[in-house]
Amino acid sequence: MGTSGTFEGSKSGLLPSWVDEPASSPIAPPDGAGDVPPDGGTDDDGGAAPTPAPPTAYPPMPAVPASSGLGGARGNMTRGARTSDAKAIRRGAGRYVSASGGGRAAARRMPNSRAVAGGIAELARSFASQGPAEALRRFDLDGMAGAPAEDVFVALTDMLCPPGGTIDEAIARDAMLEAVADLAAAGVGSFDELSADDLRELFIGVVSRSIEGKILNEVGTNALSVPADIAGVERAQNMLRDFVEGCVRDEFEARGSELDDLDGNVIDRFVEDLYAAALDLVMVLGDDR
Template identity: 35%
Template sequence: MGTSTAYGGPGGGTPLVPSWLGESPATGEGGEANGVAPADGVSPPVAPNRPAIPASADPQRFSGARNSFTRFAGSGGTDRASLGRAVSRYVSTSSGGARQAAQRMGASRGAGARLLGFLADAQTRGVREALRSLDLESLAGRPIAEIFVGLADYICPGAGTVDEGIAREAYIETIIELTTEGLTDLSTFTPDQMQTVFELYATHAIEARICNDIGTKAVTMPTSAQAAHRVEAQLRDFIRGGVSDALTRARRDSPHLTPERIQSFVDTVYESAFAILQSLGDAEADQ
């Protein structure tokens, strides 16, 4: 969890989901702007039509999740109730619900769609053709880890922000896990193996997002390396269970995934995963 993108966590005064500049002011026919006709051929000054700045979120919204996770970490990974509370509070209070939590995964949702799109293309047209379409045909026939490393700049094109860093970090962690999952031959991937790759990626992305938001530097981890590893493994397994359930539901509802539907499919998986994680967390906390 203590990764290159980790930091002390947001202070809490920023909006739940950042708002960026939208469309420019509407301009009608004949040079009219915002419905105001020019007088004597001279257009009056028009104030820019910008979206309102969203209100700042509760600066304490991360404290509940952070405190619960600190108790879970202090237990060396044995306090499952605190783990459940930490994840549930992160989704419900820190993020404002599953939909808002999914929206915070901007770069990771885009990267996940590109990853899934490439895997689907490789299965449909073959690995060489899928790579050729990206001007990466020289990677054909190489070990799967080399192919995925070569795809890194396509899957995760940026790394200048925390959000982009999370997406790239999750992708690197996925590459590391490929062989341990028995995923060694991209040319023979089945739909279930494609799901496993995306499941790994989404799991690492959500884990990194939670840890960055809570602030790993603000959480006291066990001094024992074994206990710290157990804490990390428990959190990852918990998240992966939610992602796996979300993927199973999404595949049931969309058994035939077309290129045009991949992004909405990925968005649905992330939102569903956070909703499931909140429910699983509540169940753990009540035991």
């Protein structure tokens, strides 16, 4: 996923989610299947061994589960990418959420992204109530007080989601780095000078980019490579990004709370609820004809 800033995110790329799944264990043969006499061809009396029974039929390998509902999501995403049709891009995103079981179920499939967003929310809360130095101390980064904000957030990224790991971790890391790149492009100064608005934008960016990354990983990786020119790919991705970010921003504002108002004990619930509601909105608006 491209960014407008200087940080390029994870170099591992976004791969299909099933890459991380362990290979199935081979099916063991039934007891006694394929047994032969220990002397290689005679029975216990020295006579000819009986004709071996036909090979026992093994149970069939389980079929790979069909990606229920994702066909429609991919079809719409592909159509939108080929024709720059924003409505088809939205519909593809909405059908992905529907196929995932709704917003709450889709949110629970993003534990690392929720953890990173929760870390940003905790940082913003501590920054407002205790100051920048104490906010950094909570993450063992107190030595970076006064450093450029983007440097602090890259260091925070390495703590919250270090490079290497699962695909979900890579999505969370890319989301964080891309949100940091957007912040850097906006020209923010030192970490100590950040405003509540800056931290809110970073938080919304992380949530939005991670949802976008999840959809691209599971639905649109191939679909968004179909345009012949790179500009077509970027247009399609920007359509998806704008749609998802709009849903996240609407749901965040609907809650009427700023990050610095949150109690530390409710941050995890706040973040999960925001992911679930934003994904539900993606589903509803995506199917709005």
